[in-house]
Amino acid sequence: MPTTSLLDRFLDGLTPLRPRAVWAHGSLAGGDYQEGRSDLDLIAVLPGPVRLGSVRRVVALHRRLRAEPLAPKLHCSYVTPATLGDPDRSHLTWAHGRVLRRPVTPVTRRELHDFGRVLYGGSPAGLLPPVPERQLHDFAVRDQRDHWRPAVDKARLWRQDVWVDLGLLTFARATVTLRDGRLVSKREALAELPALGAPVEVVEDIAHRRYDDDPAPAAQDWRDRRAELTRAYLGPAIDALVTAYG
Structure with a gap:
């Protein structure tokens, strides 16, 4: 399946960055995923500060994935254990074919806790602070x-x-x-x-x-x-x- 192929290539390409975890939220995690229509909303937890070298590797990874038919649908924010605690903090994000900076919102955080899908590594419960009501x-x-x-x-x-x-x-x-x-x-x-x-x-x-x-x-x-x-x-x-x- 195109989705499985894309995720496999993404996780394999992410290996040099030594991720602690990769999680899916949104439709892919919540059971409403429509292949070819839904976005692939991901969070990658990297071990340390996201410096320029990491940014270049992230950009290169997403550019290599362009041959995959669903690559434009894959959006990923790159966070670290030290930056996960602040819901207002903006993180390196690849979305809509380019680099952005945006926060991991309280809704996304609650999704991850309630029904987040672990694609690699540790669970959200072990790394992500709970979301107060x-x-x-x-x-x-x-x-x-x-x-x-x-x-x-x-x-x-x-x-x-x-x-x-x-x-x-x-x-x-x-x-x-x-x-x-x-x-x-x-x-x-x-x-x-x-x-x-x-x-x-x-x-x-x-x-x-x-x-x-x-x-x-x-x-x-x-x-x-x-x-x-x-x-x-x-x-x-x-x-x-x-x-x-x-």
């Missing part, structure tokens, strides 16, 4: 208020599939986390959306594109209407969520 709660509110709510006002974004999908699914996941104190998969979040008042046409559109064998591309007029429906729903919905739990 207040920390998870505050992050869910902040992410909706400071990232997603301003994005709703940028109309051009919502003509893209990825913004519609992630905007609605992240809202549903945040709602369940704040309401029930638990994490849910994207499939479970999709099932929550109708009860949360999301537009049924848009929910069905997401389901077709995520789970049908050969979904047809959306026509431009539907993309425009879908963007309007999503923004009209999501703005007030996020405002209400933040008011209730902020």
Whole structure:
């Protein structure tokens, strides 16, 4: 399978960096992985400081993987035992074909503790500090208020599939986390959306594109209407969520 081939090559190429552990989170760990559609979200725990030599090795590794068909889907943050304790700290990350720096968020940390998949080495329980409930709660509110709510006002974004999908699914996941104190998969979040008042046409559109064998591309007029429906729903919905739990 392409996923297995890619992960095997990635782990083999990571050996010179002497990782303490490699973990999967997101869809691959949570049971909602769709090969060719889902991202491969990984965390690699390296033994010491991530200096320039390590950065060069990471870049070279990901460039060597480009021949693998799913390589663009593989995203990995590189952390160390000494840097894992701070959820606000940014870490070397390979994503979207380039080097970035981004934090390992409280949601990702809780995923790793609750259902993280160990691909190599030690488990998250042995290396990753636990996530306090207040920390998870505050992050869910902040992410909706400071990232997603301003994005709703940028109309051009919502003509893209990825913004519609992630905007609605992240809202549903945040709602369940704040309401029930638990994490849910994207499939479970999709099932929550109708009860949360999301537009049924848009929910069905997401389901077709995520789970049908050969979904047809959306026509431009539907993309425009879908963007309007999503923004009209999501703005007030996020405002209400933040008011209730902020």
